[in-house]
Amino acid sequence: MTAQNSKWNVLEALEKLSKATAVCFFAVYVLGFMIVSxxxxxxxxxxxxxxxxxxxxxxxxxxxxxxxxxALAKAAYSHGLELTPEQSxxxxxxxxxTYYVECVxxxxxxxxxxxxxxxxxxxxxxxxxLTTPQIxxxxxxxxxxxxxxxxxxxxxxxxxxxxxxxxxxxxxxxxFVGVVAVLFGAGMHGIWAxxxxxxxxxxxxxxxxxxxxxxxxxxxxxxxxxxxAIIAVAGFSSWIYPQFRPEWGGGAPIPxxxxxxxxSRILPSRQLDAELLDESEGGFYVTQRAxxxxxxxxxxVISAVSFSDKALDSSLLLEPSxxxxxx
Numbered sequence: 529m530t531a532q533n534s535k536w537n538v539l540e541a542l543e544k545l546s547k548a549t550a551v552c553f554f555a556v557y558v559l560g561f562m563i564v565s566x567x568x569x570x571x572x573x574x575x576x577x578x579x580x581x582x583x584x585x586x587x588x589x590x591x592x593x594x595x596x597x598x599a600l601a602k603a604a605y606s607h608g609l610e611l612t613p614e615q616s617x618x619x620x621x622x623x624x625x626t627y628y629v630e631c632v633x634x635x636x637x638x639x640x641x642x643x644x645x646x647x648x649x650x651x652x653x654x655x656x657x658l659t660t661p662q663i664x665x666x667x668x669x670x671x672x673x674x675x676x677x678x679x680x681x682x683x684x685x686x687x688x689x690x691x692x693x694x695x696x697x698x699x700x701x702x703x704f705v706g707v708v709a710v711l712f713g714a715g716m717h718g719i720w721a722x723x724x725x726x727x728x729x730x731x732x733x734x735x736x737x738x739x740x741x742x743x744x745x746x747x748x749x750x751x752x753x754x755x756x757a758i759i760a761v762a763g764f765s766s767w768i769y770p771q772f773r774p775e776w777g778g779g780a781p782i783p784x785x786x787x788x789x790x791x792s793r794i795l796p797s798r799q800l801d802a803e804l805l806d807e808s809e810g811g812f813y814v815t816q817r818a819x820x821x822x823x824x825x826x827x828x829v830i831s832a833v834s835f836s837d838k839a840l841d842s843s844l845l846l847e848p849s850x851x852x853x854x855x
Contacts, residue, residue, distance in 0.1 A: 559761065560587025566765035567779050571805055571822040573813055582774065589777035590764055594729055600630055601730030602737070624731065631726040635719045641776045642718055718771050725768050732756060781805055781815065783837035792829035799839060 560583040565576055576583075604627040607619065736753060765779075772778020781803035788795045802814035802823070811826040812833070834840050 556587035556591055557584055559590050560584050562761055563590055563765040563769055566762060567769055568806060570766055571815060571820060573822045575808055585777035586769060589772060593768060597726040597730035598733040601627055601734045605734045627730055628727055631723045634726060635722040638722060639719055641773055642771045721767060721771060782835060785834040785839050786825060786830055787832040788829055789831040
């Protein structure tokens, strides 16, 4: 009888696991569909094949970029100390600054997965790799800033109980000035965006978690978590999703060179440097550099596509006739 009960318990657990897996898969898919749809809509088109793998990968990326800061923030803010209100406030400030430094470090670790846009021209920068001199300079500067920040924070953790307000003020000034100088000095605006996302999600989750422990504050939350979730999805689709490379679930545009055939109504027998946003069976959705409006190019007018920001070698191309050049 015991063996039979054990068998039924295992089957019941497997059934619950399968249902939970199906629910999670569906939720991730819905999140991905919303993110990709909102991203495409920002460029003026709405066609989306619901069976594309990029939908699920976008959902997975969103879940990863949301759960990661929640876990980091929970570890940063957790403590079992009995503190006065001033000491509790001071420790919260120090914990927030510590978490901010962690977000900066994580953003640099995620940099090879991204294809960042610059803030000035709107064009896409080359892939960030460990061989990029700018990255090495940024990493070395970051190591120095993080070392200084950690030293200040360690001293702050030692003194926040005896001098709570002064500790919070000094630690805040040192950490904030140092980290901001690193990010803007290196010109890494994309890393700044990812850092801000991680920091915002983590702090908001810690705030909601703290309020949920108090019965009175829990009643005041109401629909705030749902509204924040909607804002997070919308913000992720326009702010973070375009930063990550497509092969990692992101929506960063892919630099391409389109070669039109003689029958094309635009640029016949010529080429167009563009950024590929999406493609369908009928054609390609592209945008010209530094623009926010998509252009649909049918496959029937394309003779070749070079997935690069550089044109093909001239020896591979057929020169247009003098009449076509005159056009």
